[in-house]
Amino acid sequence: MKRKLSIITLFAVLMLVFGSSSAFAQYGYADTWDDAIQIYYPGDTGGEASSTIDGTNDDDYYFMNNFSGEDVNFSLALYSPSGVNYDMQLIRVDQDGNILKVTDVYDYGGVDAFGAYLLSGQGLYIRVHSHGANDYDSSNQYRLKLDINDN
Numbered sequence: 330m331k332r333k334l335s336i337i338t339l340f341a342v343l344m345l346v347f348g349s350s351s352a353f354a355q356y357g358y359a360d361t362w363d364d365a366i367q368i369y370y371p372g373d374t375g376g377e378a379s380s381t382i383d384g385t386n387d388d389d390y391y392f393m394n395n396f397s398g399e400d401v402n403f404s405l406a407l408y409s410p411s412g413v414n415y416d417m418q419l420i421r422v423d424q425d426g427n428i429l430k431v432t433d434v435y436d437y438g439g440v441d442a443f444g445a446y447l448l449s450g451q452g453l454y455i456r457v458h459s460h461g462a463n464d465y466d467s468s469n470q471y472r473l474k475l476d477i478n479d480n
């Protein structure tokens with residue numbers, strides 16, 4: 330377990346180094362795990378976030394924290410701005426930060442949707458990223474919507 334943690338820490342440090350290099354300096358919002366915007370705590374009924382993707386290397390990380398909650402059935406929907414296509418990657422982790430599962434959400438085009446359970450003791454990173462080389466728009470925001478469904 331210690332070894333896994335240190336690999337993840339190294340990964341985070343590498344992401345920080347890349348995130349702070351000049352090529353990506355203009356991004357600066359939720360670019361790494363450490364900067365993830367938390368959109369869910371146990372007991373929340375839903376959440377929403379919006380921002381821009383400024384380039385093909387710009388990532389925006391969000392986080393659902395269910396470390397102390399009950400199992401929840403959730404739905405995510407990502408609405409890309411008109412004319413561009415963004416996708417979601419989901420990274421499920423345990424309380425020690427170990428990666429349990431990585432899921433690339435199927436690309437439906439301008440609106441992607443995904444539903445699943447987030448078990449008690451788990452967290453979920455949501456990485457919003459561009460689909461293709463020309464899929465970014467620093468002027469118009471995407472919208473990420475989280476719904477918590479009745480179990």
Ligand SMILES: [Ca+2]
Nearest residue numbers: 358360388389
């Ligand atoms: Ca970003």
Ligand SMILES: [Ca+2]
Nearest residue numbers: 415416436438
């Ligand atoms: Ca998409």
